[in-house]
Amino acid sequence: MKKVAIIMGGYSSEYKISLTSGNVVFNNIDSSKFTAYRIHIFKEKWVYVDQNDAEFPIDKNDFSVTVDGTKINFDVVFNAIHGTPGEDGLMQAYLELLNIPQTSCDYYQSALTFNKRDMLSVLKPYGIKTATSFYLNLGDKINVEAILEKVGLPCFVKPNKSGSSFGISKVKTTEEFLPAIESAYKEDDEIIIESFLDGIEVSVGVINYKGKVTVLPITEIVSENDFFDYEAKYLGKSQEITPARISEEMKEKIEIVAKRAYEILKMKGFSRSEFIIVDNEPFMLEMNTVPGLTDGSILPQQAQEAGISLPELFENAIELALQN
Incomplete structure (x- = not known):
């Protein structure tokens, strides 16, 4: 055994x-x-x-x-x-x-996807749309006016390498910007500042299931809070609707982009990517390579909708790892 x-x-x-x-x-x-x-x-x-x-x-x-x-x-x-x-x-x-x-995926893919800035930079040349962004490293001079002129308000300030929405702030005014920077630096020494995308947020699980790259049913995220923050993710302050309430045409468009990103990056194992749909186009925010696997987590919900039980999901991951 x-x-x-x-x-x-x-x-x-x-x-x-x-x-x-x-x-x-x-x-x-x-x-x-x-x-x-x-x-x-x-x-x-x-x-x-x-x-x-x-x-x-x-x-x-x-x-x-x-x-x-x-x-x-x-x-x-x-x-x-x-x-x-x-x-x-x-x-x-x-x-x-x-x-x-x-x-999970190999070490290079893991390091790349964990760094939001680098991952998005790799995917952009392939036509995958992303938010307008600005990057800061700890110690960089902060020109608030120049940054906000590029990304606009509202905007999001995020640690570049962290998850579960720790250290993320939605900035609505100039006065909120520097405190948001300080909060993000508590989680990471690199920061990504992104323009606010006003649209439908969806989460897309892509896995290798029985040797085939498979896009799971898409989840629509409806947060009670200002965005999909820690409370929304883990303390019940959101609705996670699977399958998402989107058209068949949009569903197919997102599936193509999510699968393409998985294959471009030569991924293995689980992935869960976040998108915002704006003007009928999906904009990619990030990819998680070790997504939550709790009973209430999004990827297990998607697997269940696809008819894959947790024991089947986990056994498949183990068997594929042993084959590789």
């Missing part, structure tokens, strides 16, 4: 969400086919956590664990870490060096 290490936690503000995702994976893996192990990855410790919540340290030399004198080596890693080091390429590179297969 294959031994599956489910890595969860991480070093970012998203660690609690990751722990929830990881436990959902743990509870939905077919125990007749796989032996699953919960592995908590934190800056201060990497540990295997058994069903009694006892902790056993991971040997980072070969990503193994010793329990009651028996050394356990894992056949495959299921990556459920949102943010660093699971979504920015670090774990992928480490596991590749150890020749341990894992369920």
